[in-house]
Amino acid sequence: MHAFWLALRNLQRNRRRSMTTLLAMVVGVCALLLFGGFSRDITLGMQTDIVQHSGHLQIQRRGFFMYGSGNSAAYGIRDYGRLVAVLRGDPVLRTMALVVTPTLQLGGVAGNFNAGVSRTVMAEGSIAADQSRMQAWNDYGFPLTSRPFALEHTAEDAAVAGVGLARVLQLCEPLHIQDCRPGEVMSDHPVAAASADAPADVMALAALEVPAGRADSTARIDVLAANTHGAPNVGSFTVVKAEEQGVKEFDDVYLALHLPRAQRLVYGGDEPRVTALEVQLRHTNQLPAARQRIEQILATQFADQSLAVLDFATLNPFYGQTNSMFSVIFGFMFVMVSVIVLFVVSNTMSMAIIERTVEIGTLRAMGMRRGGIEALFTLEGLLLGFAGAAAGVVIALLLAIVINHSGLSWTPPARTDPVALTVRVWGAWEQIGMTFFSLALVASLSAWWPARHAARLSIVDALRHV
Amino acid sequence: MRRCLFALLYVMQLAPFHAHAQAAPDAQQLLAASDAIRTPAQAFVLNAALTEYRSGKQVDANMLSIYTKPDAPGGTFRTLVRFEAPARDVGKLMLKNGDDLWFYDPANQASIRISPDQRLLGQEANGDVVTVNLAHDYTATLLGEEDVTDGDRQLRHCYRLSLAGKTPGLIYHRIEMWLDATNNRPVKARFFSESDRLLKTAFYRRYTMQLGAERPTEFVIIDGLDPNWVTVMRFSGYAWRAIPDAWMQRDYLARFRPE
Numbered sequence: 142m143h144a145f146w147l148a149l150r151n152l153q154r155n156r157r158r159s160m161t162t163l164l165a166m167v168v169g170v171c172a173l174l175l176f177g178g179f180s181r182d183i184t185l186g187m188q189t190d191i192v193q194h195s196g197h198l199q200i201q202r203r204g205f206f207m208y209g210s211g212n213s214a215a216y217g218i219r220d221y222g223r224l225v226a227v228l229r230g231d232p233v234l235r236t237m238a239l240v241v242t243p244t245l246q247l248g249g250v251a252g253n254f255n256a257g258v259s260r261t262v263m264a265e266g267s268i269a270a271d272q273s274r275m276q277a278w279n280d281y282g283f284p285l286t287s288r289p290f291a292l293e294h295t296a297e298d299a300a301v302a303g304v305g306l307a308r309v310l311q312l313c314e315p316l317h318i319q320d321c322r323p324g325e326v327m328s329d330h331p332v333a334a335a336s337a338d339a340p341a342d343v344m345a346l347a348a349l350e351v352p353a354g355r356a357d358s359t360a361r362i363d364v365l366a367a368n369t370h371g372a373p374n375v376g377s378f379t380v381v382k383a384e385e386q387g388v389k390e391f392d393d394v395y396l397a398l399h400l401p402r403a404q405r406l407v408y409g410g411d412e413p414r415v416t417a418l419e420v421q422l423r424h425t426n427q428l429p430a431a432r433q434r435i436e437q438i439l440a441t442q443f444a445d446q447s448l449a450v451l452d453f454a455t456l457n458p459f460y461g462q463t464n465s466m467f468s469v470i471f472g473f474m475f476v477m478v479s480v481i482v483l484f485v486v487s488n489t490m491s492m493a494i495i496e497r498t499v500e501i502g503t504l505r506a507m508g509m510r511r512g513g514i515e516a517l518f519t520l521e522g523l524l525l526g527f528a529g530a531a532a533g534v535v536i537a538l539l540l541a542i543v544i545n546h547s548g549l550s551w552t553p554p555a556r557t558d559p560v561a562l563t564v565r566v567w568g569a570w571e572q573i574g575m576t577f578f579s580l581a582l583v584a585s586l587s588a589w590w591p592a593r594h595a596a597r598l599s600i601v602d603a604l605r606h607v
Numbered sequence: 608m609r610r611c612l613f614a615l616l617y618v619m620q621l622a623p624f625h626a627h628a629q630a631a632p633d634a635q636q637l638l639a640a641s642d643a644i645r646t647p648a649q650a651f652v653l654n655a656a657l658t659e660y661r662s663g664k665q666v667d668a669n670m671l672s673i674y675t676k677p678d679a680p681g682g683t684f685r686t687l688v689r690f691e692a693p694a695r696d697v698g699k700l701m702l703k704n705g706d707d708l709w710f711y712d713p714a715n716q717a718s719i720r721i722s723p724d725q726r727l728l729g730q731e732a733n734g735d736v737v738t739v740n741l742a743h744d745y746t747a748t749l750l751g752e753e754d755v756t757d758g759d760r761q762l763r764h765c766y767r768l769s770l771a772g773k774t775p776g777l778i779y780h781r782i783e784m785w786l787d788a789t790n791n792r793p794v795k796a797r798f799f800s801e802s803d804r805l806l807k808t809a810f811y812r813r814y815t816m817q818l819g820a821e822r823p824t825e826f827v828i829i830d831g832l833d834p835n836w837v838t839v840m841r842f843s844g845y846a847w848r849a850i851p852d853a854w855m856q857r858d859y860l861a862r863f864r865p866e
Contacts, residue, residue, distance in 0.1 A: 252728070259728060330836075332664045336664045339664065342760070344663055365728070374801045
């Protein structure tokens, strides 16, 4: 205790130097904590996005995730209606799951043949009402306005396309898409200027066959898909809305359909199937328990089909990759801040030691041991570290409150509209504790080395030091 | 004597009924008869001039050699098509082997299978219209008789047949055919997908004597999805040909040499 008060009073001998060192530590700690809060915010925001669109868990045929993208119709789940009913009615799962809904993924070609253009698409059939419910999930309290699923309350043959897809299919006018440049469009089958006309009799035959009443004002497209028997099937859909999907490659192929029509396209008159069942839970921390329960149900009641349960992190590698990237950046920043704290504190202590060389010599001459000198200076460094880290934590919390209420916003990558800029420092106690203790440790270590050097000074030279 | 006369009269009275009973034709037989008119029953070769029109303008023109061989008498046809013109397409091959369609490019010596949905967008679907063996793959029902405009824009009195596919893997799930009532010639056909969308409309015209029967040597195919796309196929150079089975295999495509 005596040593503690001594160290504190020693620090106050040169207030300005102590304050500057403290300030350096405060800035370092603030930077780390605010960045940590920001990356936490991004992680939770991504998680909210993913869970809103595709739930926490998906039940699929084993192998579909790895091998099914080339032939999704072959990986259909039979008797999925019974499976949905069992999952919704299960007493254990009912407390955890908010939504259980089937979806069908299929690949095909979408064409606007009036305009002579077509494109390969990844279509997803889903139940619009369930998807809207899923999009209301906001367990982490983000300041979001929940938007309903665009297909809700639309006709059976409605479709929602990505903006890129709508542009390629030349549906700009009926869907009111900005930034469409019709002059740059080339049709699939360009006609050379000097080509011959078709013979009149052929054109007359063709004219007889044109179906009457083709309303061209709506955005009608045809979707061609291969059914399970390998024969092609065609479905006609009306695109009611073009929605930006964030990532351009996805935006160019996205097509959302109602589940019954999508099933008819792929399975025709056969028994309809789905490629995945999406399960959305109340809280993400219920995921392991829910997964276990679902696997239990599948093993006992649906053992005839080999089904697998996958979580959202497996299904969205981008999530794990982004988190890893932020961890690496955080680690990098941590090392930098530690190095800066190391140099600042060790510089301060070195200067203090040089100024107090006579004092050290006097103390040693009076009988203080080497260890005592070391302890004296190390304690000063430790005190600096603790005080700086504590002040940094408090100021970081205050700054977080200021930022969160500042109304700033930014648009993250793979998103289309801006989100509020928030940092989640409050609640990240593990991160705060870790930052606090590690920087305090760094400060005391950086004081220890010069202190060690001071303890080994020759007493006589120290006494004579000017 | 009188009894014999009554018997004779009785038989003569019944005769018209018999004639009426025979007048209602068997739909499947009609179909088989029209098939026999459309395509020769044994292995043959012909040249096709294919012209493609989009929005009233000529877009593409190809010359093809088509080698066709039935699997068994009355069975499915297997078809090998070789591109002869234009120069950029010379040597390319297409093989229709049952439900599969293979494309071979001599430039990189690779053969690939054409996926079902892509088939609908190209000339391969028109090739299906030409080579399909209807009596083998479809069950016919007679819908009635009606007058329909034929390929030369003349009215013809036709039987209207509805053909339902026997196996689920066929490209055209349902076909409507109009056969000339007098001579069973195919006049017009409509091809539908499983979802009952009209995929193609075909007119058969320019009947000339080829290989022992009056056959349609010109097809006009109007696409149902893209109303601006019309293909005209003109056939010539019909000849019987002994086609070896080996030609109709995917592995042989790289070694194929026309003789």
